[in-house]
Amino acid sequence: MAQQALPQRDPEGTQERLTARLGKPLGAGRTVHGVALLLPGGRATGTGRPSVLALAAQRPPARRLAAAAAADGLVVHVVHYRRSGWNGSAADPVRDAEWAVDEVVRRYGDVPVCLVGTDMGGRAALLAAGRPAVTAVLAIAPWLPPPGPEPEPVRQLCGRRVLIVHGTNDEHTDPDLSFRLAQRAKKVNRDVCRFEVHSDGHGLRQHRAEVRALAADFVRGALFGHHFARPVADALAAPPPLGLRMPLASGFGASLGY
Template sequence: MVLLLPDGAAASRRRPSRLSYAAQLPFARALARAGAGEGLAVHVLRYRWRGWNAADAHPVEDAGWAADEVQRRYGDVPVCLAGHGMGGRAALRAAGHGSVASVLALAPWLPSRPVDEPEPVEQLVGRQVLIVHGTDDEHTDPELSFRLAERAKKANRDTCRFEVHSDGHALRQHRSEVVALAADFVRGSLFARSYARPVADALAAPPPLGLRMPLAAGFGRALRH
């Protein structure tokens, strides 16, 4: 099971827009097609509120509720939490749920100045973790996700991070490569399939090499051939 966690706002108690949900549907369909032969199911989470809302961290609560629902409806199946922007941070935070096997954080939104303490990483232990960030992202700072990845790698060696050079927050310029990378990671982390060589190399490499792995042009085409 993949649970997709959409982007959102730092603070808002308005209902999420339909656009934020709809924006995840092409990605959801692509992952579902990639894992169709292995019984992969993909769902997009609808948050209660649009915002993170400081210490309330509402998307994290919603992700935990969704993981509970997966267990109730499907039984004991492994889950990949996959989120973009605010959803990427929520996926990382909610990784401690017992059903979570892996986390995929795309351009995660992270605080530049933690108020009380650094973003936690202990919940990532025992999970496969992939962070992907565009180097030209003007909405969420790629350097912050690198620093988080450095700390996560110390606690959990099964952590890697890819940089998408010249791409922005939406990761549109190299969408096919990003989708192929995500699909490879999901299949490998949920179905114990071998990862593509770049992913395996990134997981095995010591920092900073495995945390600044460039996503090569044509990644998806190389896998198909």
């Protein structure tokens, strides 16, 4: 697979950067029509280098997503965080995600962006959605804070299509918290849905193929106007709680070529 190295832009001396372009290189006459930014997981606290394993875990889904939407002109990048942790009010991954969106605009111009976050990256994706270029957010097993005096904001999701995916047996990040956030988000934005992966855990390993197919279908529909698969369209249209507890069927995507 050919890769094109991208120059770093680091005005503040930090180490934020995007990985090399994934998927087939754009040929003559081809332009970038959309970008997916993958935001890896991490830890609650940590100022050291992010885990190499966390970055490596994003490469297979990044390649799968790039291949699924290559004909649409999709470019996929995995965002490299400056630090390994969320770090309380610093919310370091959110700052990195916002930087990455701005960098996409600088490099590619006015193209739609989908933030695809896993674990801690899922929370970062949801919070960084307010950047004007962001049109869609996919949060996979998002790590969310417990209920507190100040609830997690959701108004930044207005005008975006939002999909949350969570395993019902997740012991690392609480699926009930993502359901509650989806409920609140649905009140201010009708284009919110949530899929439950029954009996699966945090890594969603038992239904990995279905989750990746769901991601591809959502990104292609949200960024490029393709018709969503029937379950996704139904979940977006259904009133809560139906559209927020949509089961991800075994074999999803098999007939769609993903």
